[in-house]
Amino acid sequence: MLDKIMKTDLFAWIDRRTDAGAIIKSQLTEYPAPKNLNYMWNFGSLALLVLVLQILTGIFLVMYYKPSAEATFGGFTVAFDSVERIMRDVNFGWLIRYMHAVGASMFFVVVYMHIGRGMYYGSFKAPRELLWIIGVVILLIMQGAAFFGYLLPWGQMSFWGATVITNLFGAIPVLGEYIGQILVGGFAVGDPTLNRFFSLHYLFPLLLAAIVGGHIHALHVVHSNNPEGIDLHKPEETIPFHPYYTLKDAFGVAFFLLFYCYIVFFNPQMGGYFIEVDNYVPANNLQTPAHIAPVWYLTPWYTILRSFESKLLGVAAMGGSLAILFVLPFLCKSAVRSARYRPVYKIMVIMFFIDVIVLGYCGHSAPTATLKVVGQIATAYYFLFFFALPLLPKFEKTKPVPEGI
Amino acid sequence: MTDQANQSRRNFLYVAAGGLGAVAAGATVVPFIGSMLPAADTLAASKTEFDVSTVEAGQLVTIQWQGKPVFVVHRTPELLKQVDGHDDKLKDANSEAIAEVQQEWMDTPEKRKYRAIKPEYLIVVASCTHLGCIPLFKPSEGRKEWGDSVPDDWAGGWHCPCHGSYYDISARVLNGSPAPHNLHVMPYQYKSDTTVVIG
Numbered sequence: 069m070l071d072k073i074m075k076t077d078l079f080a081w082i083d084r085r086t087d088a089g090a091i092i093k094s095q096l097t098e099y100p101a102p103k104n105l106n107y108m109w110n111f112g113s114l115a116l117l118v119l120v121l122q123i124l125t126g127i128f129l130v131m132y133y134k135p136s137a138e139a140t141f142g143g144f145t146v147a148f149d150s151v152e153r154i155m156r157d158v159n160f161g162w163l164i165r166y167m168h169a170v171g172a173s174m175f176f177v178v179v180y181m182h183i184g185r186g187m188y189y190g191s192f193k194a195p196r197e198l199l200w201i202i203g204v205v206i207l208l209i210m211q212g213a214a215f216f217g218y219l220l221p222w223g224q225m226s227f228w229g230a231t232v233i234t235n236l237f238g239a240i241p242v243l244g245e246y247i248g249q250i251l252v253g254g255f256a257v258g259d260p261t262l263n264r265f266f267s268l269h270y271l272f273p274l275l276l277a278a279i280v281g282g283h284i285h286a287l288h289v290v291h292s293n294n295p296e297g298i299d300l301h302k303p304e305e306t307i308p309f310h311p312y313y314t315l316k317d318a319f320g321v322a323f324f325l326l327f328y329c330y331i332v333f334f335n336p337q338m339g340g341y342f343i344e345v346d347n348y349v350p351a352n353n354l355q356t357p358a359h360i361a362p363v364w365y366l367t368p369w370y371t372i373l374r375s376f377e378s379k380l381l382g383v384a385a386m387g388g389s390l391a392i393l394f395v396l397p398f399l400c401k402s403a404v405r406s407a408r409y410r411p412v413y414k415i416m417v418i419m420f421f422i423d424v425i426v427l428g429y430c431g432h433s434a435p436t437a438t439l440k441v442v443g444q445i446a447t448a449y450y451f452l453f454f455f456a457l458p459l460l461p462k463f464e465k466t467k468p469v470p471e472g473i
Numbered sequence: 474m475t476d477q478a479n480q481s482r483r484n485f486l487y488v489a490a491g492g493l494g495a496v497a498a499g500a501t502v503v504p505f506i507g508s509m510l511p512a513a514d515t516l517a518a519s520k521t522e523f524d525v526s527t528v529e530a531g532q533l534v535t536i537q538w539q540g541k542p543v544f545v546v547h548r549t550p551e552l553l554k555q556v557d558g559h560d561d562k563l564k565d566a567n568s569e570a571i572a573e574v575q576q577e578w579m580d581t582p583e584k585r586k587y588r589a590i591k592p593e594y595l596i597v598v599a600s601c602t603h604l605g606c607i608p609l610f611k612p613s614e615g616r617k618e619w620g621d622s623v624p625d626d627w628a629g630g631w632h633c634p635c636h637g638s639y640y641d642i643s644a645r646v647l648n649g650s651p652a653p654h655n656l657h658v659m660p661y662q663y664k665s666d667t668t669v670v671i672g
């Protein structure tokens with residue numbers, strides 16, 4: 069198929085002016101990929117798919133959405149009503165909105181799997197440090213974009229979530245108050261906040277698109293890691309990306325869409341995990357809901373925040389828990405990449421994955437004394453994991469890695 | 474010799490041009506960041522008038538001032554008694570830690586304790602000083618009505634649903650709460666016996 073297209077006159081005409089043929093060769097048909105990649109390597113292309121879906125559905129939503137906190141006759145607000153109008157009156161509005169809301173959660177499912185893959189198989193280690201760092205930047209921008217987007221329906225959770233997070237910046241000494249005011253554009257979350265969050269919610273995914281370009285470029289310079297975590301030297305250890313991995317990725321896409329469509333069509337709220345029930349109540353700045361929690365993908369960090377009695381410490385720990393991901397490649401000193409050949413690291417990293425799930429559970433639940441202690445222990449392990457890494461090579465006996473694949 | 478002089482002149486010009494460029498770029502950032510600060514009409518401190526006699530004894534009413542929620546509580550003599558006897562459990566019993574928790578009229582120990590011009594009407598900003606949620610009013614003593622959402626020796630006051638901060642009936646924060654300060658007191662004055670002007 070592709071080679072037929074590449075033989076046409078039209079393609080030749082374009083090729084003379086863009087060098088498209090050479091790009092396709094070096095990036096696809098002759099791009100060498102390890103022959104032993106498992107299904108954990110599908111999540112990168114899935115993340116790309118979801119990013120495209122989010123941008124596409126977002127652009128269509130903006131055709132009807134109105135960012136204004138002004139009150140309407142119904143006693144609600146322009147923004148809340150415009151979302152309800154999309155749900156009830158706009159043709160296929162319900163579908164486009166559910167695709168976007170479910171897509172946000174699925175984006176995090178996919179990217180968390182992608183990051184977990186990188187941690188388990190040591191993909192962050194040399195020479196892929198910068199690739200990893202660009203990935204962490206992507207994660208932070210995603211979290212920002214999701215946070216800005218969540219304010220837009222102007223429901224109770226939108227409003228109080230934004231209040232809590234923007235107040236976090238107040239803990240920063242000296243500048244905190246100004247940063248808070250710059251974020252909300254007033255003294256409390258209100259109409260100016262909604263407008264600027266809308267502006268930023270449009271900007272961030274476009275930034276993402278650009279940075280993902282850089283991420284993939286960096287990948288294509290250093291090439292993919294593989295489940296064995298070893299460097300490949302012989303040509304017979306690799307296969308061309310196209311058609312082998314384009315097809316495998318397409319299979320992954322079909323499988324993913326099965327889940328995605330089930331949720332979009334049959335269970336868009338996902339039991340209050342993907343769209344919180346309280347967000348169907350219009351924002352009321354005089355009443356905090358009985359229990360407020362961020363959407364599931366931010367709850368692990370929320371637990372870290374809550375685990376400290378001092379506000380400044382809590383905020384610092386939360387920031388630190390994300391920032392520490394940047395230096396992971398430099399903390400982890402072992403010469404062996406893959407957890408398959410690192411018995412101690414394997415246990416530690418699996419416990420780390422469980423730990424993040426526990427943190428997420430604690431952050432999603434109403435605060436009780438027991439959960440607070442559980443959250444504090446989980447927070448301690450989160451940091452312990454990173455701080456133990458530099459010492460690990462001193463006592464971990466790694467297994468011999470294979471010569472080739 | 475001249476070559477060297479030329480080189481150092483060039484270096485000077487590079488640094489001067491680069492430096493000026495950096496200053497200009499920095500100056501350009503000012504209006505953009507400035508535009509994100511609260512606009513003039515948002516700043517124009519609006520005042521809110523409120524008739525405290527509309528609040529029944531023992532009742533709490535939440536009103537709005539500058540987009541912020543404000544509590545007005547009508548404290549009965551019983552509620553006022555609950556202010557005493559737990560100073561050791563408070564982070565800042567005399568409201569001295571920061572400017573926002575005190576007002577000039579708090580000039581006697583009594584006023585610092587009740588944190589109100591008229592002790593029976595407590596008027597405070599309703600945003601938890603932790604992260605800005607509105608605390609829930611749980612005025613009665615003991616935990617009968619409030620279950621285990623409050624400690625055993627609950628003296629009555631507020632409980633923040635977000636991260637579990639506690640305030641007493643004068644809105645002073647209890648030890649062990651994530652909130653660092655007492656609820657803020659904003660400037661207000663009585664225009665008549667019952668009309669209060671906030672702001």
Ligand code: HEM
Nearest residue numbers: 109111112113115116183186191200203204206207292293
């Ligand atoms: C919008 C989000 C993202 C997109 C679209 C994306 C896309 C991709 C793609 C297409 C690949 C190649 C296929 C694969 O190995 O799965 C890849 C590889 C990689 N990504 Fe991402 N990525 C995203 C986010 C992240 C994040 C958040 C991180 C880490 C914090 C990360 C770290 C990596 C690493 C280390 C590799 C190389 C993996 C290997 O070869 O073993 N990525 N990415």
Ligand code: FES
Nearest residue numbers: 601603604633636
């Ligand atoms: S906002 Fe009140 S305890 Fe956090």
